[in-house]
Structure formats: structure tokens, C-alpha cells
Amino acid sequence: MKTVLITGACGGIGKATALYFANHGWNVIATMICVEKGVTLEKVESISCFELDVTSTESIKKCKEAILQEYTTIDVVINNAGIGYRSFVELSEDQKIDAIVDVNWLGVVKVCRTFIPTFRKQNQGLFINITSIAGLVNLPLGSFYHSTKHAVESFSECMAYEVKDFNIGVATVQFGNTPSNFQKNVSKCPESSIPSYDRLMQKINSLLEKKTKKNVDLKKDIVEQLFQIASKPPKNFKRYTIGFDANLLNILRKRLGYRLFSRIIRKSVC
Numbered sequence: 168m169k170t171v172l173i174t175g176a177c178g179g180i181g182k183a184t185a186l187y188f189a190n191h192g193w194n195v196i197a198t199m200i201c202v203e204k205g206v207t208l209e210k211v212e213s214i215s216c217f218e219l220d221v222t223s224t225e226s227i228k229k230c231k232e233a234i235l236q237e238y239t240t241i242d243v244v245i246n247n248a249g250i251g252y253r254s255f256v257e258l259s260e261d262q263k264i265d266a267i268v269d270v271n272w273l274g275v276v277k278v279c280r281t282f283i284p285t286f287r288k289q290n291q292g293l294f295i296n297i298t299s300i301a302g303l304v305n306l307p308l309g310s311f312y313h314s315t316k317h318a319v320e321s322f323s324e325c326m327a328y329e330v331k332d333f334n335i336g337v338a339t340v341q342f343g344n345t346p347s348n349f350q351k352n353v354s355k356c357p358e359s360s361i362p363s364y365d366r367l368m369q370k371i372n373s374l375l376e377k378k379t380k381k382n383v384d385l386k387k388d389i390v391e392q393l394f395q396i397a398s399k400p401p402k403n404f405k406r407y408t409i410g411f412d413a414n415l416l417n418i419l420r421k422r423l424g425y426r427l428f429s430r431i432i433r434k435s436v437c
Contacts, residue, residue, distance in 0.1 A: 175248030
């Protein structure tokens with residue numbers, strides 16, 4: 168049986184992925200910041216839950232030591248943990264900026280850094296870093312979320328060159344809004360006294376809510392694609408874009424260029 172480690176596995180995409188892998192013959196290491204939230208996962212025979220805070224190097228190292236006492240090999244690490252922050256730059260808060268950078272970008276960096284030696288010793292392994300369509304295009308009110316996802320894309324591609332000689336693969340996965348706990352937990356800046364800001368926030372919130380409700384089958388597609396990538400790891404760095412929305416935005420941004428693409432985005436939210 169192959170073994171996969173998943174961060175942020177207590178709910179949403181992470182939990183669905185853990186269950187899917189377990190049901191398809193894999194050992195699953197489901198990590199989360201609070202293991203009490205993994206009660207339902209612990210009931211599945213091939214799933215083990217471990218406490219892991221991706222923002223803490225000490226926590227990651229401690230988790231790795233505990234994992235290696237139970238598992239001799241880790242085949243795949245899926246960096247899934249992430250948070251959202253929807254805010255205007257002017258109204259942004261230091262604490263929330265620090266939090267999203269620590270989880271979405273530095274969390275991926277620290278987990279990869281910790282498990283590269285394990286993969287190198289095994290002479291095989293695969294990192295799947297989940298980003299978002301936000302890592303490929305830029306949309307209103309995404310200054311902080313998008314920049315962290317762009318950072319993960321760049322980091323992943325650079326790292327792939329470094330670890331290729333050790334038979335370590337790197338892939339990123341982008342998709343659009345999908346029904347999960349993630350959207351419910353996105354932090355937003357409070358209402359302001361600036362009418363333009365408030366109108367734009369309301370418009371963006373409404374659009375994302377409608378898109379999320381429409382993408383009812385997207386979670387299933389994402390989980391299945393993650394399983395396929397893990398089962399047949401790419402030999403070279405590769406980006407995977409999942410879902411109609413993500414693929415459409417990616418194609419439009421590449422073919423239209425910034426000026427035309429930005430006109431379409433502005434027209435859709437104004």
C-alpha cells in the first residue's frame with residue numbers, strides 16, 4: 168500500500184481527499200491543527216490523524232518524527248492547508264496578512280523543506296501543492312490570497328529543479344470556487360465609509376457565492392484528479408487546472424493579454 172500525507176485534512180477538500188485515497192487502497196496520514204476534528208477520519212481503518220501546524224517548524228518536525236515511527240515510506244505529500252482573506256489593501260490588517268502568508272505560502276515551504284530529506288533518502292516522492300486559479304490570474308479583492316498562491320506556484324517550479332535528481336516530483340493543482348467550508352471561513356474586511364469599496368465587496372461576494380453553488384460536482388473532480396496525479400506522478404514539474412471556470416479564466420488571461428482581460432473582469436463586477 169502506498170502512503171499519502173495530507174495537510175488541512177479535517178474538512179473540505181482535504182477530508183474528501185483523505186477518504187477517497189483510503190477507499191482506494193492507500194494509507195492516509197491526515198494532518199490537522201487540532202486532531203479532535205479528525206474523529207470521523209480516525210474511524211477509517213487505513214487513516215491515521217496527526218497534529219500538525221503548518222506555520223510552525225517545530226510542529227512539523229515533531230509530526231514527521233511521529234509519522235516515521237509508524238510508516239517506513241511516504242509516497243506523496245499533498246499541501247492542502249489554506250485560508251482566505253478578502254480585503255481592500257487600504258483596509259487590510261497586519262494580523263490577517265501575516266496569517267495568510269504563514270499558512271498559504273510559508274506553510275507549504277516549511278512542509279516541503281521538512282519532508283525533502285525523507286523523499287531524498289527514499290529516492291522517490293511527490294509533492295502536490297494545491298494553489299488555486301488565483302495562482303494563475305488576478306481578480307478583484309484578491310491582493311493577499313492571490314499573491315500567496317502565485318508565490319506557491321513560483322516556489323514549486325523552482326524547487327522542482329532542485330529535487331529532480333533525487334526522483335522527487337512536484338506538481339501544482341489549480342481550481343475555482345467549490346462548495347466547502349473554505350468559502351464560509353474566508354476572512355473579510357469590515358464595511359467601510361467608502362461607498363465604492365462597499366459596492367465592490369458586495370458584488371464580489373455575490374458573484375463568488377453564485378459560482379460556488381454552481382460548481383456542485385467540482386469537489387469530486389478535484390479529488391479524483393489528485394488521486395490520478397498521485398497514482399501516476401509526472402516526471403517533470405506540471406500544473407493541473409481543474410474545472411470549467413479555472414480553465415476558462417486561464418485561457419482568457421493567456422490569449423487576451425492584460426488589457427482585454429482586465430476589461431472583462433471590470434465589466435463583470437461594475
